[in-house]
Structures are given as C-alpha cells and as structure tokens.
Amino acid sequence: MSEAIQDDQDLSGMPMMDNPVMPYLRQERIPHIWCPGCGIGTTVNCFTRAIEEAASDLDKLAIVSGIGCTGRVAGYLNLDSFHTTHGRAIPFATGLKLSNPELSVVVYSGDGDLFAIGGNHFMHAARRNMDLLVVCVNNFTYGMTGGQVAPTTPIGATQTTMPYGNFENPASLPFLADAAGATFVARWTVYHVRQLTRCFKEALGKKGFRFIEILAPCPTLFLRRNRLGDGVDMVRTYKEKSVLRNGADTKEVGLGLTGEIVVGTFVDRERPTWLESMNDHFGKVFGDRYSRYGG
Amino acid sequence: MTRTEIRIGGLGGQGVILSGIILGKAASIYDGLNATLIQAFGPEARGSACSAQVTIADDPVDYPYVLNPDILVVMSPDAYTQFAPSLKPGGMLLYEEELVHIKELPEGVRAYGIGATRIAEELGRRLVLNIVMVGFFVGVTGIVSVGAAEKALLSSVPKGTESLNLNAFRRGFEHGRSLVGAA
Amino acid sequence: MTADPKGVLTGIHFLDGDHAACEGALAAGCRFVAGYPITPSTEVVERFAQRIPLVGGLFIQMEDELAASIAILGGAWGGKKVMTVTSGPGLSLMMEHLGLAYITETPCVFIDVQRGGPSTGLPTLPAQADMMQVKWGSHGDYEIIALSPNSPQECFDLTIRAFNLTEQWRVPVFLMMDEVVGHMTERVVIPEASAIEITERRWTAKAPGTYRPYDVGADRVPEMTKAGDGHRIHVTGLTHDERGWPCMTPKQQDKLIRRLSGKIRDNADALTDIREEGCEDADVVVVSYGITSRVASAAVLRARAAGLKVGHARLVVTWPFPAARIAALASKCKAMVVPELNLGQMVHEVRLAVNGRIPVLLVDHAGGTVHDPQVILDRIQEAAR
Numbered sequence: 027m028s029e030a031i032q033d034d035q036d037l038s039g040m041p042m043m044d045n046p047v048m049p050y051l052r053q054e055r056i057p058h059i060w061c062p063g064c065g066i067g068t069t070v071n072c073f074t075r076a077i078e079e080a081a082s083d084l085d086k087l088a089i090v091s092g093i094g095c096t097g098r099v100a101g102y103l104n105l106d107s108f109h110t111t112h113g114r115a116i117p118f119a120t121g122l123k124l125s126n127p128e129l130s131v132v133v134y135s136g137d138g139d140l141f142a143i144g145g146n147h148f149m150h151a152a153r154r155n156m157d158l159l160v161v162c163v164n165n166f167t168y169g170m171t172g173g174q175v176a177p178t179t180p181i182g183a184t185q186t187t188m189p190y191g192n193f194e195n196p197a198s199l200p201f202l203a204d205a206a207g208a209t210f211v212a213r214w215t216v217y218h219v220r221q222l223t224r225c226f227k228e229a230l231g232k233k234g235f236r237f238i239e240i241l242a243p244c245p246t247l248f249l250r251r252n253r254l255g256d257g258v259d260m261v262r263t264y265k266e267k268s269v270l271r272n273g274a275d276t277k278e279v280g281l282g283l284t285g286e287i288v289v290g291t292f293v294d295r296e297r298p299t300w301l302e303s304m305n306d307h308f309g310k311v312f313g314d315r316y317s318r319y320g321g
Numbered sequence: 322m323t324r325t326e327i328r329i330g331g332l333g334g335q336g337v338i339l340s341g342i343i344l345g346k347a348a349s350i351y352d353g354l355n356a357t358l359i360q361a362f363g364p365e366a367r368g369s370a371c372s373a374q375v376t377i378a379d380d381p382v383d384y385p386y387v388l389n390p391d392i393l394v395v396m397s398p399d400a401y402t403q404f405a406p407s408l409k410p411g412g413m414l415l416y417e418e419e420l421v422h423i424k425e426l427p428e429g430v431r432a433y434g435i436g437a438t439r440i441a442e443e444l445g446r447r448l449v450l451n452i453v454m455v456g457f458f459v460g461v462t463g464i465v466s467v468g469a470a471e472k473a474l475l476s477s478v479p480k481g482t483e484s485l486n487l488n489a490f491r492r493g494f495e496h497g498r499s500l501v502g503a504a
Numbered sequence: 505m506t507a508d509p510k511g512v513l514t515g516i517h518f519l520d521g522d523h524a525a526c527e528g529a530l531a532a533g534c535r536f537v538a539g540y541p542i543t544p545s546t547e548v549v550e551r552f553a554q555r556i557p558l559v560g561g562l563f564i565q566m567e568d569e570l571a572a573s574i575a576i577l578g579g580a581w582g583g584k585k586v587m588t589v590t591s592g593p594g595l596s597l598m599m600e601h602l603g604l605a606y607i608t609e610t611p612c613v614f615i616d617v618q619r620g621g622p623s624t625g626l627p628t629l630p631a632q633a634d635m636m637q638v639k640w641g642s643h644g645d646y647e648i649i650a651l652s653p654n655s656p657q658e659c660f661d662l663t664i665r666a667f668n669l670t671e672q673w674r675v676p677v678f679l680m681m682d683e684v685v686g687h688m689t690e691r692v693v694i695p696e697a698s699a700i701e702i703t704e705r706r707w708t709a710k711a712p713g714t715y716r717p718y719d720v721g722a723d724r725v726p727e728m729t730k731a732g733d734g735h736r737i738h739v740t741g742l743t744h745d746e747r748g749w750p751c752m753t754p755k756q757q758d759k760l761i762r763r764l765s766g767k768i769r770d771n772a773d774a775l776t777d778i779r780e781e782g783c784e785d786a787d788v789v790v791v792s793y794g795i796t797s798r799v800a801s802a803a804v805l806r807a808r809a810a811g812l813k814v815g816h817a818r819l820v821v822t823w824p825f826p827a828a829r830i831a832a833l834a835s836k837c838k839a840m841v842v843p844e845l846n847l848g849q850m851v852h853e854v855r856l857a858v859n860g861r862i863p864v865l866l867v868d869h870a871g872g873t874v875h876d877p878q879v880i881l882d883r884i885q886e887a888a889r
C-alpha cells in the first residue's frame with residue numbers, strides 16, 4: 027500500500043449506506059480508501075455513535091488529522107474537518123481552538139503521525155493542557171507508506187525497514203500521555219466497540235488534553251507480514267488478551283507482540299486548560315482592564 | 322545637505338543605547354530632522370562593550386552605519402581605544418575625563434572632557450552618567466536643540482526619575498556650553 | 505474598512521523595524537500570532553506578547569517553527585488574522601507549511617528577518633539570502649507575495665499591506681526584512697485608526713449547503729468561512745476540487761495549480777510597486793530592494809555627483825517579480841546594476857526579464873554587513889563605460 031492508494035478500494039467491513047452513522051459521514055465521499063479488515067473504520071463508527079449519543083452540536087465540533095491512513099478520517103466526517111501535514115495535526119488544532127474557543131476540537135491520527143514526527147507537539151500540548159481530544163489509532167505500523175517501523179512497533183515484529191525484526195524499544199503511549207500531563211488517558215481496542223463509544227462520549231464531555239489510544243489491526247501490512255492472521259483474527263486476539271484495569275498505573279500498561287493488553291481509563295483528573303490559565307493570569311495582572319479572551 | 326555621524330561607546334549598563342535613543346528621538350521627533358540609530362550586535366557587542374551609532378541629517382538617511390564618526394562620545398577607556406582611530410579628520414571627541422585618559426589625538430580632532438561620573442555622584446545617582454553625557458553633547462555640539470533633547474529625555478526615562486535626569490542633563494549641558502564659550 | 509482603534513498606537517514613535525512591524529500587524533487587525541524565538545526577529549513576538557492581552561487577541565510561543573507555522577493556519581481557519589515571525593533556520597522549518605497555506609489558500613503573513621546563512625550562519629548580522637528560498641523552498645509549484653521594507657516606517661506600513669494582500673488574494677504574504685532594518689531605530693509615524701485602510705476577509709454570505717469552499721469567480725479567489733459557522737468544510741493539503749475534497753487526478757491538479765498560480769502571476773503588474781527615481785534618461789539603472797536600496801541610494805548620489813546618468817529602481821514588492829516593468833526599463837538604459845546581500849539571487853530574475861538585451865552587473869555580498877557604497881559606485885562606473 028502506498029500514498030497512491032486509490033479511492034475505489036473494496037468496502038467490505040466498512041460503514042454501509044443503511045448504517046445509522048451515515049448522517050455523520052460525507053456520503054458522497056464513500057467508498058473510502060481503507061483496506062478490507064482495517065480497524066480504522068470501526069473506530070470511526072464508534073466515534074460517530076458517540077457524537078450522536080452525546081448530541082454534540084456538530085456545527086461546533088471540528089476534526090483535525092495529520093497524514094496517514096488514519097489521517098484520512100477527517101475527510102470522511104461531515105464536520106468542519108482539516109487534513110493537515112504529517113505530524114502537525116496537534117499544533118494546527120491548537121491554533122484552531124485558540125482562535126475560536128467555542129469549538130470542540132478533536133485530533134484523529136495515527137501512531138506514527140502523533141508520536142514519531144509529531145511527538146514533540148504531543149508532549150507540549152499535553153504539558154500546556156491544551157483543550158483537545160486526541161485520538162490515536164495505533165496499528166503498530168506506518169500504514170500509508172507501506173509498513174515501516176513505527177514508534178509503537180513491538181520488539182520482534184518485522185517491518186520493511188526492520189526486515190530482520192524490530193530491535194527498537196517501542197513507546198507506551200498512555201505512559202507518555204500521563205507523564206506529559208494529559209487530564210484523561212484511556213486505551214481500548216476495536217473489539218471493544220461499546221466501551222470505546224462510551225469512552226469517546228465521556229471524553230467529549232470533559233475538557234483539557236484528553237488522549238484515547240485505540241488498538242486497531244492493519245491486516246495489509248502489519249498482520250500479514252508478522253503472520254498474525256487477518257483482521258478478524260486480530261479482533262479475536264484483542265478479546266482474549268485484553269484485561270480491564272481502570273486506574274492502572276500507566277507505567278505498567280506497555281505492549282508486546284504477544285502478551286496481555288491492559289485496557290480501560292487510566293487517568294482522569296482536572297487541571298486548568300491553557301486558555302483558562304491565561305485568562306486567570308491576565309485577569310490578576312491587568313485587573314479590570316483585561317477582558318477574558320473567548321468569553 | 323548636512324549629515325552628522327555619531328558613535329557613542331561605553332560599557333554595558335552605562336546607558337549607552339539610551340543616550341543614542343534620546344539623541345535620535347530629539348532630532349527625528351522634536352527637531353524635524355532625520356535620525357537613524359543602530360545598536361551594535363555581534364562580536365562588536367561582546368563582553369561588556371557597548372556602542373550606538375546615530376546619524377542625524379536634514380534629508381532621509383541612506384547608508385545607515387557610522388564607520389567614521391564626526392563625533393565620538395566615549396564613556397570607557399576601551400571604547401576610546403577601539404573607536405578613536407576611526408574618528409574623521411577634524412572630528413570631535415567627547416569623553417568622560419575621569420574614566421578616559423587621552424593620549425595622542427588624531428590630527429585636527431577637537432576633544433572636550435567632562436567629569437560626568439563626579440557630577441552624577443553629586444546628584445546622588447551614578448547611573449545618570451549617560452544623561453550628563455547627553456547634556457554635555459548637546460551643550461558642546463548644538464546638533465539637537467535643548468528643548469528637543471529635554472522632551473526626548475522626559476519621554477525616555479522611567480516615571481519618577483524625571484527631575485533627577487533633567488538635572489543631570491542640565492549640569493552636563495552647562496559644562497558643555499562653558500567649554501565652547503557660548504553665552 | 506478602517507482599522508480597529510484598539511490595535512493602533514497612534515503617534516510619532518522612535519522604533520526599530522521589529523517593533524514597528526509588530527505595530528503594523530496590530531494595526532492591520534492581526535489577533536493571533538504563534539512564534540518561536542530566533543534572532544534577529546524575536547523582538548517582533550516579544551512586543552506582540554506584551555501588547556496583545558489588552559488589545560484582545562492571543563500570542564502563543566510554540567515548541568518549534570513547524571508548530572508555529574501551522575498553528576497560525578489553524579488560527580486563520582478559526583477566524584483570526586494571523587502571522588508568524590522567524591529568521592534563518594526557522595524559515596527552513598516553515599517551508600512545509602508555506603505549501604499547506606498556499607494550497608489551502610489560507611490568509612497568513614510570514615515575517616522573515618533575514619540573517620546570514622546557511623545554517624546557524626550569522627545570527628546577529630544581516631543578509632538578503634532568503635529571497636529565493638521563500639519563492640522556491642517549499643516543494644511543488646507555488647506563488648507568494650513578498651514585500652521588502654527598507655526602514656522601520658516601511659516595516660509598519662508594509663506589514664499592514666501584507667495583511668491586506670493576504671486577505672485579498674488568499675496567498676501567503678512575506679515581509680522580507682533583514683537584521684539591519686529589524687534593529688535600526690528611526691521615526692515611525694502611526695496614523696489615526698480611521699486613516700488606515702484594512703481589507704477584511706472575504707467572508708462568504710452563502711448559506712450552509714450552498715457554499716463550496718473553493719468555488720471562484722472572475723478573480724479566481726474563493727470566499728472564505730471559518731470552522732464553527734455551519735458549513736462543514738473540508739480543508740486538505742491534498743489536491744482538491746471546489747468542494748475541498750481530495751481529487752487526485754492530473755486533470756484536477758492542472759486546474760487547481762494553474763488557478764492558484766494564475767491569480768498571482770496574471771496580476772503581477774497590478775501588484776508591482778517599484779520606486780523609480782531618475783530612470784527616464786538614465787544610462788545605468790540600479791535595481792535594488794530592502795536595506796540595500798538605502799546603500800544603493802548613497803552610491804547613486806555619488807555617481808550623479810561624478811556626472812553619470814544613473815537611475816534607481818527600488819523594488820518594494822519583490823515577489824511576484826515585476827518582470828514587465830524591469831523589461832521596460834531595460835529598453836531605455838544601457839546597463840543595470842543589481843546590488844544584493846547574497847551571492848546573486850534576484851539578479852537572476854532581472855536577467856530573465858532583461859533577456860540579454862543589456863548587461864546586468866551583480867554587486868554581490870556574502871552578508872554580515874551592508875555593502876560599502878563605494879563598491880556599488882565602482883560597479884555603476886564600470887556599467888557606464
């Protein structure tokens with residue numbers, strides 16, 4: 027699979043026209059580009075269900091993606107949507123949110139996008155407690171460019187740029203998010219559609235820098251190359267290997283090629299957002315002369 | 322078309338740049354002339370050395386740098402050693418006479434000294450040495466008017482220090498006038 | 505429309521170019537700046553950070569220039585007038601988002617206070633060596649508008665113009681300052697707000713459902729909206745159609761890329777701003793821009809005093825390059841002299857426009873200071889022979 031991925035890809039396993047989530051999608055843009063058995067579509071289904079159940083004001087909900095297979099999510103959702111550059115969805119979203127604070131801004135992107143090329147932005151947006159919901163579809167690989175090693179690739183997995191198996195230590199995304207200061211950190215897999223939907227809904231109702239990691243199969247590049255079966259096999263693996271541990275210490279939720287997958291909500295805390303801090307601070311410094319930015 | 326190029330040199334913390342700002346403002350905002358101020362950045366500004374270049378002219382200033390000043394104002398021995406050789410023949414040197422000791426002068430250069438540190442100390446704040454030098458400059462050269470210089474001064478110094486600075490300016494100015502024999 | 509008085513510091517000031525550019529942005533209605541400190545441009549954002557809380561807007565120092573240059577694009581789609589400011593290495597990092605701004609037609613202003621390069625080069629000293637980078641440094645075919653101020657007053661005036669142009673054309677506009685202009689202090693007159701003309705964003709009046717983000721009329725510039733207004737727009741860096749949706753066909757690529765470049769290239773004459781002086785009967789015309797134009801003026805005066813017929817054409821708008829006007833000037837004089845603080849950049853554009861009809865002499869300089877006027881004078885004399 028390459029960036030030349032075509033728009034007339036097979037549709038199996040993906041949202042159908044009679045699907046209740048269709049009003050939330052740009053129907054004229056379907057068929058989408060994702061491969062059969064790809065997990066990204068499932069996460070989008072959950073997301074649209076969540077915004078339906080949360081009765082979000084869709085005119086005030088904006089979505090920002092980087093580049094990658096997951097990066098295409100923005101283009102399919104019938105929201106104000108921005109498909110930016112590789113790794114920079116978070117700083118774009120930062121500008122969008124700060125410029126128009128009445129928006130609820132969701133960043134939706136891949137693990138390579140958010141944590142390799144975009145890792146620095148992730149860390150700083152979390153540190154600042156920028157009011158964003160960041161959703162990472164973690165398929166352990168670079169899908170769009172054809173299956174190269176990602177910062178999440180487990181040790182031992184084979185990738186085109188780790189042809190003899192990966193020997194690099196992968197990052198544990200919830201641990202990073204927690205350490206950087208995120209106010210909400212959760213992990214689910216595409217097996218957990220109900221829990222994930224609920225999680226989206228809950229996170230949309232909160233403020234601050236919120237992070238959801240979703241494990242999703244990339245059958246085309248990750249599973250096949252590592253003889254892990256197809257998408258359905260992987261969803262079965264998620265079901266068998268997952269252990270629910272809400273409030274788990276994020277130091278202990280790292281992932282391997284096999285082994286248990288800790289899921290749940292790990293962090294849920296409150297901190298003033300960047301904008302609240304700025305407004306409160308300037309209110310103190312300037313007194314009556316200061317009008318709160320963004321009301 | 323008249324064009325006067327001025328270099329002010331001294332140590333960081335002496336208020337060299339502020340002196341340049343006051344002269345530039347006086348000329349360009351209050352005297353209807355044109356002025357360009359350049360602060361030395363880069364290797365020239367290393368260590369504690371500090372210098373400002375001010376060009377004052379009737380017409381808009383084209384070439385902005387001061388390479389060979391008509392007037393050199395020095396508040397430290399280093400500035401004197403560094404910049405005195407660049408003075409234009411027939412130029413003018415204004416110096417702080419307790420800090421800078423003049424050896425031999427380039428040809429035709431007129432030199433005027435002032436005990437600005439002592440005056441500043443008499444006024445109770447050694448810090449206003451630069452303002453004494455500005456007053457001295459105006460007194461000796463007359464390139465900007467007293468009125469303009471005083472307005473520029475008042476709009477450039479911190480609130481509450483106006484009268485101290487004005488006194489410093491006037492002490493320098495009087496001394497300058499007396500040296501050039503003005504009435 | 506005229507400026508919002510809240511941002512306008514009316515009065516006569518003694519400011520350096522960096523500070524004046526910041527005041528220009530505030531006067532123009534810029535209310536969102538994202539930046540990352542780098543000498544010699546930092547004073548622009550320092551002043552903005554200090555001024556903006558009481559003007560009503562926002563500054564954020566991002567984690568790097570990649571972030572700063574895309575945060576402003578988010579800011580523009582959130583509805584604000586936006587700017588970022590940088591120099592040297594920071595400009596190199598911004599190149600990818602210059603392309604994104606261009607293809608998404610996001611109004612934005614970049615200020616580049618040029619310093620000596622390549623790499624870390626001369627952080628505190630001037631050059632004019634980014635002139636080609638801003639035009640060609642991002643991948644793909646694109647156009648920009650670039651303005652080259654030669655004084656703090658022009659840093660103020662041209663920053664306002666930069667904002668007006670980016671709103672009018674929806675193309676990234678650069679203010680190409682340099683270290684000398686950025687750090688030199690001169691009188692800057694800031695007029696009353698009511699005397700400052702401001703170009704508003706071309707907001708669409710169309711209802712949701714009927715508005716398509718990249719539909720255009722005769723001037724080829726689309727109307728804009730912002731996130732949150734109910735239009736459910738899609739904005740992408742991929743080649744897209746009038747709806748904003750990805751459409752990656754050679755046909756659509758041709759249509760989009762030709763429209764985008766056409767709206768600037770075909771208006772190059774209207775955008776031209778050359779300050780000509782004594783060019784009518786000149787034997788030699790000096791073509792200059794930015795700080796070098798002031799040094800060139802000194803050389804031109806001396807050349808005239810020596811009896812030479814020398815004209816001076818200063819480019820205020822450097823991109824799009826005013827090729828037609830330069831060609832017209834070349835048809836009347838015998839030679840051109842192009843001084844610039846680089847080893848030859850805009851001189852290539854001059855030569856293209858002149859097309860071999862007369863000699864074009866470069867006065868190059870590796871940067872670090874300005875030319876010695878004598879060196880330019882020598883070239884003028886050589887050209888006059």
Ligand SMILES: Cc1ncc(C[n+]2csc(CCOP(=O)(O)OP(=O)(O)O)c2C)c(N)n1
Nearest residue numbers: 093094095096112136137138139168169170
């Ligand atoms: C600056 C830049 N470098 C590289 C690329 C090529 N590229 C596109 S997507 C991608 C990786 C995507 O991986 P990930 O974020 O994990 O998303 P996925 O495709 O797996 O959903 C890369 C390297 C690019 N578009 N831009």
Ligand code: SF4
Nearest residue numbers: 060061064095169244
């Ligand atoms: S390459 Fe992988 S991630 Fe990309 S669409 Fe196909 S299955 Fe999904």
